[in-house]
Amino acid sequence: MKMTMTAALACTTAMFGAAAAAQTTTIGITQNNVGVDSYQTTYERAFIAAAEANPDVDVIVLDAGGDVARQLAQMEDLIQQEVDVIIIWPTNGEAVIPAVRRAHNAGIPVVVTNSNIAEPGFDFIRSFSGPDNVTQGSRSAEIMCERFTELGIENEARVVQISGQPGYTTAIERQQGFDERLPEVCPNVTLVETQPGDWNRERSQQVMEAFLIKYDDIDGVYSGDDNMGIGALNAARAAGREGIVFVGATNFAVGYDAMAEGDYWGSIYQSPVDDAEAALQTAIDILNGEDVPFLNYFDTPKITQENMDEFTKPVF
Amino acid sequence: MTIMTKQHVVTFVAKQGILIAFVLFMVGFAIANQRFIAMDNILGVVRSSAIIGVMALGVTFVVIGGNLDLSVGSMMSFSTIVVLDLHDKVGPAMAIPIMFALTLLLGAFIGFLVGYLKLNSLIVTLGMLSAIHGLTLTWSGGQNMDIADKSGTWFSFFGQDRLLGIPVPILVFGLLAVVLSLLLSKTAFGRQVYAVGGNGQAATFSGIPRARIVFLTYLVSSFCVATAGLLQASRSLGSQNTVGQGLELTVLAAVILGGASLLGGSGTVFKTVIGVLILGFIQNGLLLVGLDFYVQYMVTWAIIILAVWLDVAAKRGRLWSPIA
Amino acid sequence: MTSQNRRDLIKQSGIWVFIVVELAFFSIVGNYLSVSDQAFMDFDNMLLLLKQSAPIGIIALGMTIIMINGNIDLSVGATFALAAIVLLDSMTWPFMQNLGNWAIPLAWGFALMTGVVLGAINGLIVWKTGVDAFIVTLGSMLGFRGLVFMYNGEQPTSHLNWTLVDFAEAQFLGLHTATWFLLGTALVLWLVTTRTNHGRNAYAVGNNRDAAVNAGIRVGPHIMWNFMLIGFLAALSAVVFYSESGSVNPNDGMLYELWAITAVVLGGTKLAGGYGSIIGTLGGVIAIQLLRKGLGHIGADTQTVNLVIGLILIAVLVMDRQLNRQGKEELKI
Numbered sequence: 001m002k003m004t005m006t007a008a009l010a011c012t013t014a015m016f017g018a019a020a021a022a023q024t025t026t027i028g029i030t031q032n033n034v035g036v037d038s039y040q041t042t043y044e045r046a047f048i049a050a051a052e053a054n055p056d057v058d059v060i061v062l063d064a065g066g067d068v069a070r071q072l073a074q075m076e077d078l079i080q081q082e083v084d085v086i087i088i089w090p091t092n093g094e095a096v097i098p099a100v101r102r103a104h105n106a107g108i109p110v111v112v113t114n115s116n117i118a119e120p121g122f123d124f125i126r127s128f129s130g131p132d133n134v135t136q137g138s139r140s141a142e143i144m145c146e147r148f149t150e151l152g153i154e155n156e157a158r159v160v161q162i163s164g165q166p167g168y169t170t171a172i173e174r175q176q177g178f179d180e181r182l183p184e185v186c187p188n189v190t191l192v193e194t195q196p197g198d199w200n201r202e203r204s205q206q207v208m209e210a211f212l213i214k215y216d217d218i219d220g221v222y223s224g225d226d227n228m229g230i231g232a233l234n235a236a237r238a239a240g241r242e243g244i245v246f247v248g249a250t251n252f253a254v255g256y257d258a259m260a261e262g263d264y265w266g267s268i269y270q271s272p273v274d275d276a277e278a279a280l281q282t283a284i285d286i287l288n289g290e291d292v293p294f295l296n297y298f299d300t301p302k303i304t305q306e307n308m309d310e311f312t313k314p315v316f
Numbered sequence: 317m318t319i320m321t322k323q324h325v326v327t328f329v330a331k332q333g334i335l336i337a338f339v340l341f342m343v344g345f346a347i348a349n350q351r352f353i354a355m356d357n358i359l360g361v362v363r364s365s366a367i368i369g370v371m372a373l374g375v376t377f378v379v380i381g382g383n384l385d386l387s388v389g390s391m392m393s394f395s396t397i398v399v400l401d402l403h404d405k406v407g408p409a410m411a412i413p414i415m416f417a418l419t420l421l422l423g424a425f426i427g428f429l430v431g432y433l434k435l436n437s438l439i440v441t442l443g444m445l446s447a448i449h450g451l452t453l454t455w456s457g458g459q460n461m462d463i464a465d466k467s468g469t470w471f472s473f474f475g476q477d478r479l480l481g482i483p484v485p486i487l488v489f490g491l492l493a494v495v496l497s498l499l500l501s502k503t504a505f506g507r508q509v510y511a512v513g514g515n516g517q518a519a520t521f522s523g524i525p526r527a528r529i530v531f532l533t534y535l536v537s538s539f540c541v542a543t544a545g546l547l548q549a550s551r552s553l554g555s556q557n558t559v560g561q562g563l564e565l566t567v568l569a570a571v572i573l574g575g576a577s578l579l580g581g582s583g584t585v586f587k588t589v590i591g592v593l594i595l596g597f598i599q600n601g602l603l604l605v606g607l608d609f610y611v612q613y614m615v616t617w618a619i620i621i622l623a624v625w626l627d628v629a630a631k632r633g634r635l636w637s638p639i640a
Numbered sequence: 641m642t643s644q645n646r647r648d649l650i651k652q653s654g655i656w657v658f659i660v661v662e663l664a665f666f667s668i669v670g671n672y673l674s675v676s677d678q679a680f681m682d683f684d685n686m687l688l689l690l691k692q693s694a695p696i697g698i699i700a701l702g703m704t705i706i707m708i709n710g711n712i713d714l715s716v717g718a719t720f721a722l723a724a725i726v727l728l729d730s731m732t733w734p735f736m737q738n739l740g741n742w743a744i745p746l747a748w749g750f751a752l753m754t755g756v757v758l759g760a761i762n763g764l765i766v767w768k769t770g771v772d773a774f775i776v777t778l779g780s781m782l783g784f785r786g787l788v789f790m791y792n793g794e795q796p797t798s799h800l801n802w803t804l805v806d807f808a809e810a811q812f813l814g815l816h817t818a819t820w821f822l823l824g825t826a827l828v829l830w831l832v833t834t835r836t837n838h839g840r841n842a843y844a845v846g847n848n849r850d851a852a853v854n855a856g857i858r859v860g861p862h863i864m865w866n867f868m869l870i871g872f873l874a875a876l877s878a879v880v881f882y883s884e885s886g887s888v889n890p891n892d893g894m895l896y897e898l899w900a901i902t903a904v905v906l907g908g909t910k911l912a913g914g915y916g917s918i919i920g921t922l923g924g925v926i927a928i929q930l931l932r933k934g935l936g937h938i939g940a941d942t943q944t945v946n947l948v949i950g951l952i953l954i955a956v957l958v959m960d961r962q963l964n965r966q967g968k969e970e971l972k973i
Binding site: 386429433434435436438439440442443444445446447448449450451452453454458562565568569572578579608609610611612613614616617618620621624625628629632636637638639 | 765767768769770771772774775776778779780781782783785786787788789790793849853859860863894898901902905911942943944945946947948949950951952953954957958961
């Protein structure tokens, strides 16, 4: 809030000096659900910080609180305020399409960040800026398969999956990548069951508790992000079940720590700071009339206990 | 004569209905799946119900006093985040009492508004649900809270250790249930809670300090919430800001299932414990027989309405409502 | 009697005074804090405000009658979600697809019927068992949500129909489709509560149920009609909103019951029943949406929004209490 305020005050001051005002552009962002986990909070901070560092840009930062209706209202507000670009982090990849079309019709370019919208909406956006989640899912499958091979259980291992929030494009794509890649690299590993953990550590812990009740033999757990992965790890610890290979995505600080302690095997390294800066840069590039790739991915490498020294601990 | 017998049966079923239902459930699930009554499964269910259970104990006091508390979920998130944050800053020995003090302060604020200012508890606690969530986010800056050194702290004792072979959360839940049950049934304060909830007006005339009693029920409730937050924090040693979100209604369902009337004046701690266990075992039992989680929603719906229906039917002496 | 009337007038105008204060505050503060060049009180922005109030607003209007009855409905959020699923899913049924655009009114009909049926279930249980509406609808809040998940697991239900979207986005005489529905509902319900027998009965039942029974009002069916009405309105709200969005998550509509109740109480309706007005509720709905919009306009962050909304709710309750107490009983602590 303080940062926005400073940026805004700077803007008001600038408006008195008329020359500078003409240069400034306004970028509006409507985020999914800030405060629900550290990734989204860190993203918001990084976004505001990046915008602050750029004197030509003012930002309007809104949060939909996970509610589709509120996000649609915020899109309308941003269109009404005639911002120059809208960045949207969709609460639901399909429900926001009509709102995105409205912005498109009003001549405002839209950038989707972090989690893409569904395909029928592609005509109305200029670019998607974020991670390649299908590839992330396949990479997680590879990490898990490689580990099973090292342990010599690649022909019998049984895996459960805790996916992200249903309907959320990131969750769908990661699951898709994992589901497709696992049988290619490890054809004899069985994926026993997939249940959603809603990106929520507590929920994921409950889902894992249920898995542990139902199945006596679990060798691997793939979670849609480390936050859920840690929930699953906690459940396994409480039940005294050892030797399970945990693989996640979006490496969180807790996941990094658990890896260092040897409890958690691997993940995908994805920085919310990169994510936020990429989204802002994409928006600025569009304003400057530069060519922007339609799918503007930033790289998200594999991280495991073996190569984790090459990465700094995530800040979230 | 037959009518009398029928009425007797209705009355008996209604009074002990929740216990009968509980026994039937247990027997049914045990037949469906042997694993259901294995000791480790039972302990597992009670342990995972303990956090809801501890909160339900406190809400029982509020409900018997004739009010509602919808803020417990939000407040539990607050307690969890605060104790985790302070753990690394001032150490667990200091963090726990500070967290309890802050949570009790929130409870006192609600108690002041509902008890002394006589504001409607539904709306006050609804407002606090939102306000406390804001407070939690302000405290944490929206970040997840994690204890840095997870293996080196004795703080994990409350949520993860066992004492005499029994998981500590179960012991905490049991101990608190016994203490609060005594407080409610054996002390002057307990009788006053029933009196205030049963008939607030009459209680005022008979010299019972209504405002103070209502205030105290919210203190009891927030104390229980703080305990639940402690268990939660200790169980996971790290948490999101939304950890308690939505629990208020589950807790309320457990209390109602235990037979506490929302009009106030009735209910016991023991029955609330039964209500909590029923919810826990239904969830576990349905899972073991391979049904989806949403079946649990519908089963809960049915038994809440049946339980309360039987209760009011017993009181008025006839099954169907007299309103035309 | 006149002093009673005057007090009623003060109470009813309270919410509109609050709205004016909000407008003034956000306009002035917005001048300093907002990044946008647009004024907060811009005419188009005010039109949007009405449109954005519609989803909660239509539900809250119906909740007013339920609360005048002395009842409450906690299941409206789940009804909202289930009606939305029926709306979107029914358009993908084979026979519906053969109907072309005629499928749209039919889908609306199915969704609205779903709402009426769910409301009737609640009403029937309240009527026949005599269990308090709070408990009945707390139960069905879970039960209806279970039905939502049963329909399509945890997956969202989606169907994007551009004809439908165009209709929902259309403007007639400057007002959006959703606004027309909001204002239309308000008008109909205002007439019902102030001009009809049913409306008078609603107040009578809420004031004193036993007396209402003695006066020959068929209280049971009366209550059931009102639950069918709110089921219908929850579905109508879903129909209006999801025509424009085309995808529903199984968790959508959660907490809507609490926002609707909040709006009704802000509008001056008594939780105990027997007192309340549709116009007041409309004010309550607008006040909440204005607060959200305004806080966004001046750049408040998530935690501030939560904190402020919660505390304002309590503050309004305190002020309302004071107004009610005037001359009767001094505040004692």
